[in-house]
Amino acid sequence: MFEALIEGIVNLSSPHSLLLLAAGSAVGLLFGAIPGLGGTTAVALLISLTFGMEPWQAIILMGGVMAATSTGGSVSAILLNTPGIAPNAATTFDGYPLAQQGKAGMAIGAGATASALGGVIGVISLVAVIPIMKAIVLLFTPPEFFMLAIFGLCAIAVSSGDRLLQGLITAIIGLMVGFVGYYDVTSTVRFDFGIPLLEDGIKLVPALIGLFAISEMINLAVKGGSISEGASDVEISRISDGVKSVFKNWSTMIVGSGYGTFIGAVPGVGGTVAAFLSYSTQAQRDPTPDIEYGKGNIKGVIAPESANNAKDGGSLIPTLAFGIPGSAETAVFLGVLVLHGIEPGQKLLEDHQDLVFTLVVALTVSAVFATLVVLALAKYMALLTRISVHMLIPTVTVVALVGAFALNTEIGDVVIAFIFAFIGYFMIKFNYPRVTFTIAIVLGSITELSFHQSMLISDDQFSIFYTRGLSVFLMFLTVLSLAFPTFRRKMKERKLAKQEAEK
Amino acid sequence: MISKITTGALALSAVAMIASAPAQAMDFPKKNITFLIAYGPGGGFDTITRKLGPYLKKYLGGKVNIVAKNLPGGRGKKAAAFLAKRKPNGSHILMFNMPGHAMPNIIGEKAGYDVRKIDWLGRVAQFRYIIVTSAKKGKYKSIQDVLKAKSQIKIPITGPGTTGYLASAILWNALGVQPKYITGYKSSSRYALGVIRGDGDLTILAKGSFKKYVSSKKKKRAAFKDLKPILEITNGKSEFGVPTTGEMGQKDLAILGGDRIVGTTPGTPKAIKDKLAGALYKAVTDPEFVAWGNKVGRPVAPLNSKDATKLVGQLYSYYVQYKDILSASNKKTR
CATH class of the missing domain: 3.40.190.10 (Periplasmic binding protein-like II)
Structure with missing residues (x-):
């Protein structure tokens, strides 16, 4: 293994390789930052470029792209309330309020640093679990997927804060949105109203573009000014504060990275769920925060961003163990390997260990490289929040709509983005949480599918959920996560009461 | 008199069509050809289509590109319906997933295409x-x-x-x-x-x-x-x-199994179809492509246009016998 690692480093150390990595990283950053494009599109577009390359060169280019997209996506999530890629949606919850407060530099600094460290932790975890990775993948069966989804949905209760009723209403609507379209269990199309566009369901990216980016532009158009209008006196570039905040809140970053690696390893769940779970767990672990979550708490940026990038390492676990992609990007990456005559899965690890480690090194270096680029440019990027709405709104709206269209060159996706823009705007106006809505859209289909499969496996016996070790453990975690904030708050109140009594 | 003129005109146009057929084939292809992929990037169809593209280009004279384009949706139906609606000039081709692509036609589901009318160019692989x-x-x-x-x-x-x-x-x-x-x-x-x-x-x-x-x-x-x-x-x-x-x-x-068969828009002129089919057969049997298929566990199973067309007919006739089972399984809900 050590020899293969050295070979991976050697492969990457030539100027040509570094150039390829930098190019991949730059493309990843750009495609990550432009809403709708994302890493999957970037990797798919670059496939034909790799035809003339050696396999390890193709791997370096692709590794560069994959590790940089979520870092790029965090920038638009923070500055424009627009998740560049779906997993960055959770970053908007606290990233954008920070930008509104004139702390965009700080948020970008924290997001980028958490991304880099998360990426490195994800890759180290991948290397560490290689001997037991098959067992990890096999642990997850439909009941465990269901419990994991329920664990995530419980975040709705926490993320709603004092707006529980509104949170539940938007969550129910979100679940309904998640159920639209083709259902894998029955192979039937539901709630499509005969509209061909809805046959494959409401796609997450155009929905998120509308819900976050365009709705915010409508909101800005109504309000006027600029994103950080009310915070014009505040120093906009506090990048180093952001970097420091990650080290100060190291446990948030470690837990987030753990989530990313763990969820990444479970095929079919993906970075969006990892980021949401990491965010909600952070909010649950910290029931009495200095700054409320959703109102610009830096830990609300660190948690999802570290999970986002750690997922890249984690999603390679099922890929290397079984040749099953852990994410959409990995699926395309597997296609690249096959095009180069390399069969993914166990044989890749046996016959091409050097290539595996070339990828590992490329992912690590690219995550750090992308972060350095973002940190270097953060000061200038943060100025976006000071641009007048007259310039910002048309630019962001056009870029966002092009992103929605580019995903599948489908004009209907632009219509979806518009519809969700107005839904999002009315949610802002009437103070309904968009967080719960998004969590429900993301987790709705996984919850339904895994529940249905569990019932099929168990002949409709609910005992399947409480007679399996991991499923029970996840159930326990869910209960704990719901009870823990209350318990901790009560303890704190008791302590305060005691202190006051002593005074 | 009128009928003589009509007959003459018809004869002339027939001669013109026959004469223009080789000309069309000589000219073809003048523009890039879009190789549609009915599923998203990364899967088996995506990989084999992208790999086959450069070989097809080579055997079509190397002057135009074969542009791979993913058009996922409706479990493959979207790309097939898109292909069926193109002008029949060989500008678009698609690797069909048989019998999956035939199912909507067999069970009477709205599809926007009919596999019995597609112009079949040849088979690439089977399992x-x-x-x-x-x-x-x-x-x-x-x-x-x-x-x-x-x-x-x-x-x-x-x-x-x-x-x-x-x-x-x-x-x-x-x-x-x-x-x-x-x-x-x-x-x-x-x-x-x-x-x-x-x-x-x-x-x-x-x-x-x-x-x-x-x-x-x-x-x-x-x-x-x-x-x-x-x-x-x-x-x-x-x-x-x-x-x-x-x-x-x-x-x-x-x-029972799966066949990867390439087709183009119904009504494509024979000369163009033949040229495409010929190039496809050569591409699929190119030793490099064959070696790649064997290496990655996707061995090729070439069939020419005529045999592929016959195979589609056989598959359709076979599966249509089970229309009731297939319709039931397709509508099955719990």
Whole structure:
């Protein structure tokens, strides 16, 4: 293994390789930052470029792209309330309020640093679990997927804060949105109203573009000014504060990275769920925060961003163990390997260990490289929040709509983005949480599918959920996560009461 | 007089058409050709289409590009309907997933295309099936155990209407077994994993996928080493030393499997179609492409335009016999 690692480093150390990595990283950053494009599109577009390359060169280019997209996506999530890629949606919850407060530099600094460290932790975890990775993948069966989804949905209760009723209403609507379209269990199309566009369901990216980016532009158009209008006196570039905040809140970053690696390893769940779970767990672990979550708490940026990038390492676990992609990007990456005559899965690890480690090194270096680029440019990027709405709104709206269209060159996706823009705007106006809505859209289909499969496996016996070790453990975690904030708050109140009594 | 003029005009236009046919073929292709992919980037269809593109370009004269374009949606229907609506000039081609793409036509579902009208250019690859169980967790150690089973056989699989599901439905119906399907798995590798985990008892797998899954220098370390074949769908001798459907007297079942057949828009002029088909056959049989297919466990199975057209007809006639089973499986909800 050590020899293969050295070979991976050697492969990457030539100027040509570094150039390829930098190019991949730059493309990843750009495609990550432009809403709708994302890493999957970037990797798919670059496939034909790799035809003339050696396999390890193709791997370096692709590794560069994959590790940089979520870092790029965090920038638009923070500055424009627009998740560049779906997993960055959770970053908007606290990233954008920070930008509104004139702390965009700080948020970008924290997001980028958490991304880099998360990426490195994800890759180290991948290397560490290689001997037991098959067992990890096999642990997850439909009941465990269901419990994991329920664990995530419980975040709705926490993320709603004092707006529980509104949170539940938007969550129910979100679940309904998640159920639209083709259902894998029955192979039937539901709630499509005969509209061909809805046959494959409401796609997450155009929905998120509308819900976050365009709705915010409508909101800005109504309000006027600029994103950080009310915070014009505040120093906009506090990048180093952001970097420091990650080290100060190291446990948030470690837990987030753990989530990313763990969820990444479970095929079919993906970075969006990892980021949401990491965010909600952070909010649950910290029931009495200095700054409320959703109102610009830096830990609300660190948690999802570290999970986002750690997922890249984690999603390679099922890929290397079984040749099953852990994410959409990995699926395309597997296609690249096959095009180069390399069969993914166990044989890749046996016959091409050097290539595996070339990828590992490329992912690590690219995550750090992308972060350095973002940190270097953060000061200038943060100025976006000071641009007048007259310039910002048309630019962001056009870029966002092009992103929605580019995903599948489908004009209907632009219509979806518009519809969700107005839904999002009315949610802002009437103070309904968009967080719960998004969590429900993301987790709705996984919850339904895994529940249905569990019932099929168990002949409709609910005992399947409480007679399996991991499923029970996840159930326990869910209960704990719901009870823990209350318990901790009560303890704190008791302590305060005691202190006051002593005074 | 008028009729003479009409006859003359018709004769002239016929001569013009005949004369222009070779001219069309000589000119073709003048513009890039779009090689549609009915599924998203990354899967088997995406990979094989992208790999085949440069070879097709080579045998079409090398002057125009073959542009791969993903058009996922409606489980493959969107790309096929898109192809059917293009001008019939050979500008678009698509690798069909048969029999999956034929199902909407067979069961009378709205599709926007008819596989019986597509102009078929040739086959690229095919696969046939085996039935596998888990050596560790499987309740049934042999096909005899399955046939004697008193309880329902649980089968993890993709959803109703998919190629694997259809083959399963026809197979178990022929063998008189009433299975219970655990549906919803996204791909064959996922439901194979389901069998290893014990989600169900057994499943159907393409032979090539099975070989790929269990191949390893050290057999003990093979990713899917727990998978064990118990039945092979063939009329020949089993590659795996297990009973075959042919031996069980079910000769008809040997057709069950998947064929990757390339087609173009209905009504494409014969000269253009022939040129495309000729180039496709050469591309598929190019030694480099063949070697690649063998290396990555996707061996080619070339068929020319005429034989591919005949095959589509045979597949359609075969599956349409099971229209009721297929319609039922497609509408099945719980």
